[in-house]
Amino acid sequence: MKRTVSDEMFEAARRVIPGGVNSPVRACRSVGCDPLFIKRGLGAVLTDVDDNEYIDFVCSWGPMILGHAHPSVIAAIQAAAVDGTSFGAPTPTEVDLASLVVEAVPSIEKVRFVNSGTEATMSAVRLARGYTGRNIVVKFDGCYHGHADSFLVKAGSGLLTLGIPGSPGVPEDIVKNTLSIPYNNLEILEDTLRQKAAEIACVIVEPVAGNMGCVPPAPGFLEGIRRLTKELNILLIFDEVITGFRVAYGGAQERFGITPDLTCLGKIIGGGLPVGAYGGKAEIMDCVAPDGPVYQAGTLSGNPLAMAAGIAMLKELQRPGVYTELERKSARFEEMLNGISRATGVPTQLNRVGSVMTVFFTPDPVSDFESAMRSDTERYGQHYRQMLSTGIYLAPSQFEAAFVSMAHSEKDLDTAAKMTEWSFKKLLEK
Numbered sequence: 001m002k003r004t005v006s007d008e009m010f011e012a013a014r015r016v017i018p019g020g021v022n023s024p025v026r027a028c029r030s031v032g033c034d035p036l037f038i039k040r041g042l043g044a045v046l047t048d049v050d051d052n053e054y055i056d057f058v059c060s061w062g063p064m065i066l067g068h069a070h071p072s073v074i075a076a077i078q079a080a081a082v083d084g085t086s087f088g089a090p091t092p093t094e095v096d097l098a099s100l101v102v103e104a105v106p107s108i109e110k111v112r113f114v115n116s117g118t119e120a121t122m123s124a125v126r127l128a129r130g131y132t133g134r135n136i137v138v139k140f141d142g143c144y145h146g147h148a149d150s151f152l153v154k155a156g157s158g159l160l161t162l163g164i165p166g167s168p169g170v171p172e173d174i175v176k177n178t179l180s181i182p183y184n185n186l187e188i189l190e191d192t193l194r195q196k197a198a199e200i201a202c203v204i205v206e207p208v209a210g211n212m213g214c215v216p217p218a219p220g221f222l223e224g225i226r227r228l229t230k231e232l233n234i235l236l237i238f239d240e241v242i243t244g245f246r247v248a249y250g251g252a253q254e255r256f257g258i259t260p261d262l263t264c265l266g267k268i269i270g271g272g273l274p275v276g277a278y279g280g281k282a283e284i285m286d287c288v289a290p291d292g293p294v295y296q297a298g299t300l301s302g303n304p305l306a307m308a309a310g311i312a313m314l315k316e317l318q319r320p321g322v323y324t325e326l327e328r329k330s331a332r333f334e335e336m337l338n339g340i341s342r343a344t345g346v347p348t349q350l351n352r353v354g355s356v357m358t359v360f361f362t363p364d365p366v367s368d369f370e371s372a373m374r375s376d377t378e379r380y381g382q383h384y385r386q387m388l389s390t391g392i393y394l395a396p397s398q399f400e401a402a403f404v405s406m407a408h409s410e411k412d413l414d415t416a417a418k419m420t421e422w423s424f425k426k427l428l429e430k
């Protein structure tokens with residue numbers, strides 16, 4: 001095959017960057033190809049360094065809910081940049097974005113900005129431990145909460161894709177305080193919490209799991225977690241790094257009507273710039289330094305460019321009809337894809353919540369880590385490569401979500417469906 005500019009760049013990258021990438025799943029190993037280098041994104045379309053165009057369903061792993069290079073977001077970043085890019089002192093934009101977040105998310109009374117989702121979850125757990133004086137964190141198998149040490153236990157896509165259960169470099173002493181239990185199983189949760197209640201600081205959950213592919217909460221699951229944690233005085237942390245401003249403006253907690261104690265945000269909140277946030281009840285947030293003893297800081301936290309991008313993003317998302325349109329387009333896309341699965345006889349399970357979805361290559365329902373793992377990843381790899389060859393850019397792993405954005409036109413979705421039909425037929429050829 002002809003060597004592409006992407007191939008050359010990847011070779012150069014591997015000389016100076018481990019694996020040639022700054023985040024492992026980008027290397028595309030589990031789908032058996034090398035990554036494309038992207039030079040431009042506009043709306044729903046990515047252009048690679050070889051000038052190939054793709055309809056993008058990765059959307060930077062979630063943030064680009066308005067599509068790439070949205071004019072309002074770009075204008076806000078440009079306007080902010082000419083006034084200087086960082087001061088390490090308070091700026092008005094931080095108050096503006098914090099106010100928008102507090103208005104948007106029902107359970108957040110105060111919020112602290114950080115630079116990534118990882119920092120948000122790491123800080124929220126430190127706060128939960130500091131506030132309760134307890135050490136144990138309960139999480140769910142297949143949920144990913146960033147790459148901080150205490151979360152690297154059965155932690156979803158990146159690790160799944162590489163086939164490593166945890167990670168060297170994470171001391172036993174740290175993960176012994178992390179209990180990972182099956183998603184969507186209230187019985188095991190109840191047993192675990194009742195046994196160790198006095199030592200458990202918090203339960204952290206993706207209210208819609210997105211990092212083992214999209215796995216919605218079973219009816220009653222989130223309610224059950226809330227009921228048990230409240231009864232046993234354990235803090236409940238919703239990791240809404242994907243779901244925040246995605247499955248509803250106020251996140252999964254708005255969509256499902258559950259009030260967590262702390263919430264982690266990331267991805268969409270930065271408008272494509274590096275922003276994370278954690279927030280919750282004022283009484284708990286006031287334990288963070290300088291008001292309280294739990295230390296957490298950041299040189300670039302609340303960065304004026306990032307805040308400006310976040311504000312522009314949230315204001316666009318406040319426009320009437322945004323979430324109805326996302327729901328309608330995504331539901332129609334789901335219907336088309338399910339129709340193709342039935343017509344071609346390629347067995348799939350499509351899980352969707354709003355504009356987050358995953359097509360699992362398995363005939364059986366996917367409700368947790370174990371059932372997700374029954375997917376045919378070889379088949380996904382072939383489908384991925386076939387779709388890429390026709391200009392459809394999917395996540396390079398079975399255990400990731402596809403995102404529909406405001407920039408995807410009905411025509412884009414029709415094109416993607418047509419290519420899916422072609423690809424599914426090809427999967428059955430031998």
Ligand SMILES: *Cc1c(COP(=O)(O)O)cnc(C)c1O
Binds near residue numbers: 121210267
């Ligand atoms: C992406 C993600 C994170 C980590 O965010 P980064 O910005 O990549 O550090 C944490 N939790 C969830 C649910 C995520 O999807």
